[in-house]
Amino acid sequence: MVDLTRRSLMATSVAAALGASVSGVASAEEVAETDTPGAPSVKGELKRFSTTAFGAEVTGPFVFDDGSFLYSLQHPEGENPEPFGRAAVGYFSGFQFSFDGSNDDFTEVGIPDTEAKQRQIRSESGDYEILFQGREPIRGGEARLGVTQTPDGTDITQDTFAGTQYGGAATNPDCNQFVPTNDEGTEGYLFTNWENSPGCISRVFISQDGxxxxxxxxxxxxNLTNTSSFRDIGGTRINCYGDLSPxxxxxxxxxxxxxxRVSLTNTVGDIVENGSGEGLVGGxxxxxxxxxxEISGAIDTYADDGDVDTNWSPQGYWALTGVEFLAYHLGAEPSDQSGEDNLATTPIDDVYPNPYRYGYHVDIRQPAAETPDPIKYWVMGRSAWESPDIQGDRKTVYSCADGDSKGIYKFVADEPIDSYDDTDDIAGTLYAPKITNDAANASEAGQRNSPAQTPLEIEWIELGHATNGEVESWIAEYDDVTQVDYLETHAETSWQNDPAAALKEADLEVIENGNQNYITNEEIVRWAEQYEANGPDGVDEELRRVPFLETRAxxxxxxxxxxxxxxxxxxxVDDSQPGDLVYFGISEFNDDLANDEGDIQMDRVDGGVVYRAELEPNYNVSTLEPVITGPDFTDGPEDADDALRNIDNVYTMRDGRVICCEDGFGGPARSYPNDGLYVFQPNVMLDVDSMAVGYGQTGEVELTASALPTGFSGGELTVSVTNPDVATITGVEFPENLGLxxxxxxxxxxxxTIRVADTDRAIQSGGRKIPLATLTVRGVDTGTTDLQVEVESLDNEDGNAIDTEARSGVLVTGPPTVTGGSAPTDPDGDGFYEDLNGNGRLDYEDIEILFDNFDADSVTMNKSAYDFNENGRLDFDDIVDLYGEVN
Structure with a gap:
């Protein structure tokens, strides 16, 4: 199968050791590669800005306020010519993005069609100049950039300690974020993640000349992680991407x-039901x-000896590399971890990292202080986080987890995160996604949807509510667990007398019944049973920790x-608002997204998909719409050479364009092995709002345009109602800043039909919605009708047509009320129509109206107006929630 070829190529690539989430684990019943409709495709323009040097991923993009641009050269092939054979961070000299919403501000670079081109960073818009490289001496030679140390200042590398390390020290620069220290933004601190274990975050002062x-x-x-403040929270590991907070x-x-905790699609309940974790347990x-x-090699030995039935590799086991080095970083005495037969002859028993302290977002507070103050957002859940995105309300956070069979999560704080005087008091709710629209379609007559053509509808499931301090207190209960505990808890044989026998006995016990040193399988199953019976707030106090410490499970x-x-x-975009777009990058659309199990069962696209979602009034997102689809790996170079393949970091500029970085493992399809950096210019989106209007009453809806580039000159558009028996358009008003x-x-x-001309150049570029007109509509009869937009023309300042996407709205008339048919209103401006009788306030009559009309089209066709419990659907709990607001 193509997938096996893909995995083989990954296993031999430099990137594989860092990017793959499963080694040696085949996915369950994966559907064979097909020619997926719409792969590759893009809704807008995708233009290649740069290709990176051989062996390297494109990571850590950052755009300065003046449009200057940098990214990281992560783990390049050492045989590349200098300076491209060593990890580095560099900027593009002589280039600045113009923030005009158009990709016309740079020249596309061609494909690297010679070995010389493949071994360097290339761009047609500026020269890549190195700012710094990994392992350079810093602070007068007392340390090396990106290299973690023991508390006594010894570099932690495989040159100084025996054992495994997650990637070579200081070879994997990833995220870069700049915090200015002057008003002009010409000097400040550049923070860089070094994706290793022990993890490292560096801070480098940079400045710009005239x-x-x-x-x-x-x-x-x-190296911030070498400070005592970082060791106090357990240090970090595998610092990947990130964000600049509001x-x-x-x-x-x-x-x-x-x-x-468990491999791939399996659950902890499967382990408990089967009476063993054999083939199911995670790393x-x-x-x-x-x-x-060495657990994977040990399992092979146990299978050969007949102690387990099959050979398998626990998902994520390979990422346990560097855990012993992390212990040394925290102060443990070095221990012999190189014994024969998969045995460490001297287990670590003094200082050992707590697993529940890793897999979080780390905020570097007081960034310009002599010693910044790191805090981990324990309450946002534990995972293989690639990045967070904090919205403009400063409360809502979307996070992506890298690896196979992982999630996209949401966290909503009770108050703005930066408003808490004590970060231990940060309180909020953690959510997991439920995709509601694909599996049923996939099961009908064996038809599979194409990810290029199918939005994903999301319902967010509440996992639990807690404070940051509460979660940290639960974590602290596991701080004193060491390697000796693994042996003494799970084996009756004395490890001092017979270490090989004790280790085997402990391994087989953990495989069968789980690691008793941490949260147990039984606790997770018991939490889920109480959750299903009583809801997230109805679980025993000692079980509240489960969704925060074992989020995926x-x-x-x-x-x-x-x-x-x-x-x-x-x-x-920074300081996002309702109506803005959030972009999600899925590097590969395969495995659990394309097998015969679960909620998503689509055609596979190994090149991945980029989705966008519109922020609703409460900063929720409920629909992921595909905008970029990568190539099938059955496609030839003529399709794949210029397509976005295996998206990694996404970075939204203030003009609405999106920087897209590749992490493609040098896999098949293309005629060249290099990853590239692309800039996505979205099509202009023309939207007409949805709304509810009272029977016989009038209301107003906005016609807006998003992602308009600088140079918009005007256009002609027609808005229509599909059923004029339900509603009619009675008037139009225009913004004052439009010239004609x-x-x-x-x-x-x-x-x-409306015509506008921006004679005063008042409309500037940007991803945000710009009003073009306000339409007055009148409800003629109870019912629902679509509001449609047809574009006759939309031109730029050169007279050329602008690519557009038109989106329909829904207009709901009614329901008629006992007060004479006044339109429902939204008295508190939260996007929900609590005032169903239209008297301007919420009262008990509104509840009665909703109850009496719950199955009417005027309600069911406008679920976003009446989904008061915010679960993405209409149900009787919406009535209960509305009743709670009255009382």
Whole structure:
């Protein structure tokens, strides 16, 4: 199968050791590769800005306020010519993005069709200049950039310690975020993630001269993770991507692949039901095993000896590399971890990392202080985080987890996150996704949807509510567990007398019944049973920790759609608002997304998909719409050479364009092996709002345009109602900033044609919605009708047509009320129509009206107006919630 070829190529690539989530585990019943409709495709323009050097991923993009641009050269092939053979961070000298919403500000670079081109970073718009490279001396030579140390200042590398390390020290620079220290934004601190274990976050002072060139001061640089404040929270591991918070601090995300409790589609309930975790258990159960990464080889030996039935590799076990080095970083005495027969002859018994302290978003508070203050957002859940995206309300956070069979999660704080004086008091609710629209379609007559053509509808399932301090207190209960505990808890044989026998006995016990040093299988199943019976607030106090410390396992146990494969990016414009777009990057659309199980059963696209979602009034997202689909790996170079393949980081610029970085493993399809950086210019989106209007009453809906580039000159559009017996258009008003405007309505009120010209160049570029007109509509009879937009023309300042996408709205008339048919209103401006009788306030009569009309089209066709419990559907709990607001 193509997939096996894919995995083989991954296993031999430099990127595989860092990017793959499963090694040696075949996915269940995966459907063979087909020619998927719409793969590759893009709704807009995709233009290649750069290709990176051979062996490297494109990671860590950052755009400065003046349009200057940098990214990381992550783990390049060492045989590349200097300076491209060593990990680095560099910027593009002589180039600045213009933020005009158009890709015309740079020249596309061609494909690297010679070996010389493949071994360098290339662009037609600026030269890549190195700011700094990994392992450079910093602070006068007392440390090396990106290299973690023991408390006594010894570099932690395989040159100084025996054992495994997750990637070579300081070879994997990833996320970059700049925090300015002056008003002009020409100097400040660049924070960089180094994706290793032990993890590292560096801070380097950089400045820009009068010619626009940037330079770094390495004497002022520091590895933040070598400070006592980081060791106090357990240090970090596998710091991948991240974000710049709305309060201008670096958010570093820990991509802890080794958090997986169960492999792939399995659940903890499966283990309990089967009476054994054989073939089901995940890598995290062996966290405190002596020589933990050797568990896969040990299982092979046990299978050969007949102690287990089959050979298998626990998902995420390979990411246990570097756990012993992390212990040394925290102060443990070095221990012999190189014994024969998969045995560490001297288990670590003094200081050992707590697994529940890794897999979080880390906020670098007081970023310009002599020693910044790191906090981990324990309450946002534990996973293999690639990145977070904090919305403009400063409360809502969307996060993506990298690896196979993972999730996209949401966290909503009770108050703005930066408003808490004590970060322990940060309180909020953690959610997991439930995809509601695909599995039924996939099961009908064996038909599979194409991910290029199928939006994903999401219902968010509440996992639990807690404070940051509460979750940390639960975590602290496991701080003193060591490798010796693994042996003494799970084996009756004395490890001092017979270490080989004790280790085998312990391994087989953990495989069968789970690791008793941490949260047990039985606790997770008991939490899920109480959750199903009583809801998230009805579980025993001691079980509240489960969804925060075992997030993936808990979500799977209650049926969430933990099926995404390598969710590697999420971003929106800074200070996002309702109506703005959030972009989600799924690097590969295969495995659990394309097998015969679960909520998503589509055609596979190994090249991945980029989705966008519109922020609703409460900052929720409920629909993921595909906008970029990568190539099938059955496609030839003529299709794949210029397509986006295996999206990694996504970065939304302030003009609405999206930087898309590749992490393609050098796989098949293309004629060249390099990853590239593309810029996505979305089509202009023309939207007409949905609304509810009272029977016989009038209301107003906006016609808006998103992603208009600078240079918009004007256009002609027609808005129509599909059923004029339900509603008619009775008037049009225009914004004052549009220079010339005109409208003409049909005689029956079914449509209106508008013409606008931006003679004063008042409309600037941006991803946000720009009003073009406000339409007055009148409810003629109870019912539902679509509001449709047809584009006659939309031109730029050169007279060329602008590519557009038109979106329909829904207009609901009614329901008629006992007060004479007044339109429902939204008295508190939250996007929900609590005032069903239209008297301007919420009262008991509104509840009666909703109850009496619950099955009417005027309600069922406008679920977003009446979904008061915000679960993505209409149900009787909406009536109960509305009743609760009255009382």
């Amino acid at each position: 010619e626009g060139e940037w330079s770094a001061d390495l004497d002022d640089a520091m 309060w201008e601090t670096m958010i570093s995300s820990e991509e802890n692949y080794a958090h997986t 995290c159960q062996f966290w405190n095993r002596p020589n933990p990464t 808990a979500a799977k146990e209650i049926g969430a759609s933990i099926e995404f494969n390598k969710a590697e990016g999420v971003d929106s 405007t005109e409208s003409s309505a049909s005689t029956d009120g079914s449509s209106v």
